[in-house]
Amino acid sequence: MGRFDKAALVLGLAMLLAPLHPSYPRCRVRSGKPAPLTAPPAAAAPAAPAVPAFPRDFTVMVLGGSTSTGRGTSAPENRWTEVFRRVFEAATGSSVTLINMARGGTKADYFAACFPRYLGGAKPDLFLLEFAINGGNVTRLVESIYRHTDVPVALVRQMSCFPASRYASGAPTARESRPKQREQQRTAGYVYRLHEFDLVNELVPYYGSPCSGESLPKLFDLNVAPGQHLNDLGQWLLGEFVARELVRNWGNINSASRRAAAPSVPKELESCFYADEVGSSANSIESVFAPEGEGWAFVEKVPGRTDKTCWQSAVPGSRLVSVAPLDFDRATMYLEFSHRPAKLRVSCGPNATTGKSETLSKITADLGMNGTIVKSASLNGQCHGQRLTVEVLDAAPDRLARVCGISMFVSG
Numbered sequence: 394m395g396r397f398d399k400a401a402l403v404l405g406l407a408m409l410l411a412p413l414h415p416s417y418p419r420c421r422v423r424s425g426k427p428a429p430l431t432a433p434p435a436a437a438a439p440a441a442p443a444v445p446a447f448p449r450d451f452t453v454m455v456l457g458g459s460t461s462t463g464r465g466t467s468a469p470e471n472r473w474t475e476v477f478r479r480v481f482e483a484a485t486g487s488s489v490t491l492i493n494m495a496r497g498g499t500k501a502d503y504f505a506a507c508f509p510r511y512l513g514g515a516k517p518d519l520f521l522l523e524f525a526i527n528g529g530n531v532t533r534l535v536e537s538i539y540r541h542t543d544v545p546v547a548l549v550r551q552m553s554c555f556p557a558s559r560y561a562s563g564a565p566t567a568r569e570s571r572p573k574q575r576e577q578q579r580t581a582g583y584v585y586r587l588h589e590f591d592l593v594n595e596l597v598p599y600y601g602s603p604c605s606g607e608s609l610p611k612l613f614d615l616n617v618a619p620g621q622h623l624n625d626l627g628q629w630l631l632g633e634f635v636a637r638e639l640v641r642n643w644g645n646i647n648s649a650s651r652r653a654a655a656p657s658v659p660k661e662l663e664s665c666f667y668a669d670e671v672g673s674s675a676n677s678i679e680s681v682f683a684p685e686g687e688g689w690a691f692v693e694k695v696p697g698r699t700d701k702t703c704w705q706s707a708v709p710g711s712r713l714v715s716v717a718p719l720d721f722d723r724a725t726m727y728l729e730f731s732h733r734p735a736k737l738r739v740s741c742g743p744n745a746t747t748g749k750s751e752t753l754s755k756i757t758a759d760l761g762m763n764g765t766i767v768k769s770a771s772l773n774g775q776c777h778g779q780r781l782t783v784e785v786l787d788a789a790p791d792r793l794a795r796v797c798g799i800s801m802f803v804s805g
């Protein structure tokens with residue numbers, strides 16, 4: 394049996410075994426071979442590599458934003474990740490372990506920073522990256538992954554229709570569907586030859602033009618943050634789509650010969666402190682900072698997520714100071730804001746000669762959406778042998794400041 398016959402058979406079985414959502418378009422599935430237009434060339438093509446079998450146990454790590462945490466759904470089992478797990482298990486007989494590290498409002502850069510922190514537990518067999526409108530430098534994240542592992546990476550591309558009202562009203566400038574974020578993902582796919590599961594191109598058109606007044610109410614939650622998150626149907630379709638496409642492209646995704654070469658070793662050395670997300674206690678951001686006076690506290694157990702850990706303050710003028718001097722030529726801080734962002738000042742010092750501190754960054758987040766978002770802030774300026782201070786200028790109970798991670802670079 395040829396490779397494509399086998400794939401068609403597997404897919405056929407999958408369609409039989411997995412009860413697809415009634416709204417899932419079926420007409421795209423083809424079986425059999427298209428008739429050749431000309432006689433096949435005489436020389437035998439090189440034998441296609443054998444398609445690896447589906448494993449008994451399959452571990453998938455999801456890195457992504459709020460869509461992957463299930464925002465927009467009415468029940469946890471409707472999250473696309475759960476639908477994916479059930480459909481893939483039914484289609485292949487594998488037992489899927491999901492390690493869902495998604496975090497609302499998070500860009501790819503947050504995961505790229507200090508990537509080995511995600512490899513402390515069970516080793517994944519596949520990474521699925523889903524960033525929707527959060528974007529970020531997805532290429533950088535893929536490089537971080539491929540520097541530390543040869544596990545395949547695939548992109549789960551879907552859209553967000555924020556601001557929904559402008560999209561649906563047909564305002565010409567609003568119908569661009571976040572070209573920058575889309576390009577950030579496509580660039581990574583292009584450079585690293587990643588497989589892309591593209592819901593927007595493949596499935597959404599069955600429900601109307603993407604982000605139009607026609608498709609929007611069918612596929613998106615319109616109650617909270619209208620248009621930002623796929624609703625139950627949208628997430629169901631996404632989960633089924635990813636599972637089906639993974640089954641169909643199993644050989645390609647797992648083919649080492651199709652993978653791009655490993656990225657070069659970076660010139661800078663990275664060191665970091667981050668929220669303790671995967672159980673490792675080393676380098677926790679909890680131990681790198683200490684509050685100076687009242688105000689900052691290390692918060693955990695954000696509702697529904699026990700693994701979110703950040704320093705938080707609601708007190709204007711409160712200061713968070715590194716317990717030891719730091720060394721960096723440049724650094725990136727990860728700050729979480731909700732609804733009304735607080736203003737922050739980050740400084741390094743005091744300088745032993747001048748006795749003064751130097752401001753590295755004044756941070757005023759532009760949230761741009763109603764929700765919680767993790768923003769990265771570049772700290773431009775060196776800090777050698779001095780302490781780092783984060784001061785909140787205008788925090789309040791409804792204007793919280795959160796420091797969730799810092800990634801520091803020194804030239805090698």
Ligand SMILES: *[C@@H]1O[C@H](CO)[C@@H](O)[C@H](O)[C@H]1NC(C)=O
Pocket residue numbers: 530532533536
């Ligand atoms: C994204 O990251 C890659 C790899 O680190 C880098 O080469 C590229 O310049 C970055 N792109 C942008 C727009 O910053």
Ligand SMILES: *[C@@H]1O[C@H](CO)[C@@H](O)[C@H](O)[C@H]1NC(C)=O
Pocket residue numbers: 744745746747777778779
């Ligand atoms: C302290 O300030 C002096 C004078 O501006 C400068 O030359 C020196 O590099 C600074 N030291 C550090 C560690 O930043």
Ligand SMILES: *[C@@H]1O[C@H](CO)[C@@H](O)[C@H](O)[C@H]1NC(C)=O
Pocket residue numbers: 617732763764
């Ligand atoms: C933003 O979200 C909060 C909490 O979900 C809600 O109370 C508030 O009304 C929302 N504001 C807008 C402008 O949508």
